[in-house]
Amino acid sequence: MKTFIVAITTTLLFALGCGGSHPPPTQQMADVQSADRSAIELGAQKNPRASLHLKLAEEQLALAKTAMDDDDNEGATSLLSRAKADAELAIALTREDNAKVQATKAVDQSNAARSNNAQPGAAQ
Amino acid sequence: MKASIVVQTGLVLALAGAGCATAAPPPDLLTARASYARVQSGNAATHNPADLHTAKKAMEAAEKSYLDNGDTRETRDLAYIADRRAQIAEARANATRSTQNQQETISDMHSATSSQLGRANQQLAQQGQDMKAKEAALAVEKEARAAAEKRAAQAAADLAKFASVKEEARGMVITLSGAVLFASGKSDLLPGAQVKLNSVAEALTQQDPDSKLVVEGHTDSQGGDSYNQDLSQRRAQQVRDYLVTRGIASDRVTSQGFGSSRSIADNKSAEGRANNRRVEIVVQPTAQAKTSSL
DSSP states (O other), rough: OOOHHHHHOOOOHHHHHHHHHHHOHHHHHHHHHHHHHHHHHHHHGHHHHHHHHHHHHHHHHHHHHHHHHHHTTHHHHHHHHEEEEEEEEHHHHHHHHHHHHHHHHHHHHHHHHHHHHHHHHHHH | OOOHHHHHHHHHEEEHHHHHOSSOOOOHHHHHHHHHHHHHTTTTTHHHHHHHHHHHHHHHHHHHHHHHOOOOOHHHHHHHHHHHHHHHHHHHHHHHHEEEEEHHHHHHHHHHHHHHHHHHHHHHHHHHHHHHHHHHHHHHHHHHHHHHHHHHHHHHHHHHEEEEEEEEETEEEEEEEEEHHHTTOSSSBHHHHHHHHHHHHHHTTTTTTTTTEEEEEOOOSOOHHHHHHHHHHHHHHHHHHHHHHHHHOOEEEEEOOTTTTTTTTTSOOOOHHHHSSSSEEEEEOOOHHHHHHH
16 A cells, blocks of 8 residues: 555656646747747738638737746647647748739739730830 | 658558547548648649648658547647648648749740840831931932933023023023024024034923923014925924934924014014024923912
8 A cells, every 4th residue: 555655656746747847838939929920021911811820820829828827838839839830821821822913913014015015106 | 652652551540540549530630631632632742842741741740649649639739730731831832833923924024025125126227227228319319310400500501502591471482593503495404403402402301301392483574474484384393303303202392383473573684584583492381380380
């Protein structure tokens, strides 16, 4: 019985030690905040698809802060890994749409130039 | 292809693992699998293989976690991340394709502009050449006109030495003395007359080519009217024929004898009679010239 109690105590202490030793994910937090700012600078808030993922990233970032305040570093790490993925996706989606807009603009310019050149009096 | 086999094997093993574990795979994993399958069959392999590879690794990590540990928070986190990595690969591939399209459009536009510029330059060069040719032709024409004017002036000067030139209502009248052209009572041209008529012909060719010429013969009042009429007609005809041989179009020039009916001086004096013995060449202006001179 005595041996059993010692074993249980040791296991609990070990488990507590592991949980408490998880380092606070400060670097991940900074990475997510940086990605979040980049997404906003690119115009993610004006893009419906990107803004959804930006919002998800920011919500998870807020939850991660709360978790860190509660010493739940493992939970915070989990949330931050999701937040980072969402912030990066927001950036990618914004860039995708920006590139589409630029491509469409180039086609419009090309069409306009072609129609200008087709007008009477233009150099043939 | 290898990547596909690895992931598909992972999916089979995951399904087997899920079967063993009896619980259904977490929704995040199902979503990630669907996203990855979609992206894998899309344009990411062509336009963004690096990110597709990253997505594959994320997918494999999620599948392994599910196989090893089942539906844990780590498995769900990894699946969530795998789903986002697949979407990122897709978005970046689309961005790359759009950028390529944009560059191709701009390049095409530049090519079209360059070729238009080339054509415009060619046209300009051609126009420049045409203009030079026109200028050269104009210079030649100007030179020819100057030479013609010079010849006309010379002819007029020569003409003035033995003939009088007057502008009258019926046209320009060139009066040649009968003594210069014919022997008394004859209608054959004197040898010296031909030289003088050459100058007349030269002067006449400078006139409007559409104008009509009338060669009129006149005598003094000595002798009978019939004789004078006949003599004046023959002399006018002689002059007319000679002018035709010098290049005046035959349908342009006619002849007419007036005898002594149109005297211009007194027939009582020798000087007056000499003035009356004459040949007049009348250059009748064309209707167009008449109109323009009004």
